[in-house]
Amino acid sequence: MLKRKIWLFILAFVLLALGITFWLMRRHDEVKYKEVLVLGHAGSGFLSPLNPFNPLPSNSMASLVKAMEENGADGVEVDVQMSQDGVLILYHDVSLESMTKAQGIIDNLQAAEVVGLKYTGGFFYDLFHEEEIITLEAMLQRFATYPELPYLHIDLRNHVASRHLYYAQTLLDMLRKYNYPLEKLVFISPNVQFLLAFREVEPAAQLMIDTAGDYEQALVEAKNNALQGICANGRDVSAAQVQRAKEQGLQVALFGGKSRSRIARMINMQPDAIQVDNVAAARQMLE
Structure with missing residues (x-):
């Protein structure tokens, strides 16, 4: 009898803990602002064991498709690198070692050495996907089948x-x-000279500086170089800072946000776009 009571107590405690955890995961401030674009951060975000579970590698085709076709994103943010022979490739990290069994950086390799490499995020995550590194063109070919081209924020990596x-x-x-219409494209980098190279090629390109942790300096750089926007981690900025950027005539994009509480906070700062790791939650909160 005593053992039975102990097991019932343990079961009740576990159920209570799960209930509290579920409540905390869904708890968030009231969303008071609706005019914001919801973009999938590198598709459906980064590998995550929960809240939500995401086994899909960032920038992989499955990650992009899930954000757009399952969760209803307005567009995606992707990380674009260029191989030694000039092929544009989607990959987030500096080195291939972090997410594949290959070595080196894409700038120094031929496209044939990179495209098609299998992602290896760890045994557990790899049970749920067979994704490989893809080209930017592969993504564009997929998007070309849509009734309307999605918004595209391109994180420039060179x-x-x-x-x-x-x-x-x-x-x-x-x-x-x-x-691809220019009005649906934003080019993002913390390197002003890199951004200005885009202006040289296309004067109407929308250029957005990544704050790289220094919001105030990024505002100065945006003003001095007549850039169109600023991109910052939603965890590190305040509503007042966002408002100041908008008063300066800048577009504001905030990235990050996996939990509902973080996403709600980002939305309520009234940016123009959010690049989130949990598109489904953001979309539900804006309905």
């Missing part, structure tokens, strides 16, 4: 300054090939 202009020309040529 580690060779002498190739900034070549990268800009190559990327813009690819986007023009698929008739």
Whole structure:
């Protein structure tokens, strides 16, 4: 009898803990602002064991498709690198070692050495996918089948300054090939000179500086270089800072946000766009 009571107590405690955890995961401030674009951060975000569970590698085709076709994102943010032979590739990290069994950085490798590499996020996550590194063009081909092209925030990743202009020309040529409207494109980097290379190729390009942790300096750089926007981690900025940027005539994009509480806080700061790791939650909160 005593053992039975102990097991019932343990069961009740576990159920209570699960209930509290579930309540905390769904708890958030009232969303008072609705005019915001919801973009999938690198598709459906990054590997996560819960809240929500996400086994899909960032920038993979499955991650992008889930954000757009299952969860109803307005668009996606993607990380674009360029191989040594000028092929545009979707990949987030600096080195291939972090998410594949290969080594090196994409800038120094031929596309044939990178495209098709299997993602390896760890044994547990790898049970749920067979994703591989894809090109930007593969994503654009998928998007071309949609009734309307989605918004696209492009995080520019190039580690060779002498190739900034070549990268800009190559990327813009690819986007023009698929008739991507400039009003749906934003180019993002913490490197002002890299952004200005895009202006040289396309004067009407929307350029957004990544704050890289220094919001105030980014505001100065945006003003001095007549950039169109500012991109910041939603965890690190305040509503007052967002408002100040908008008063300066800048678009504001905030990234991050997996929990509902974080996403609600980001939305209520009234940015123009949020790049979130939990598109489904953001979309539900804005309905």
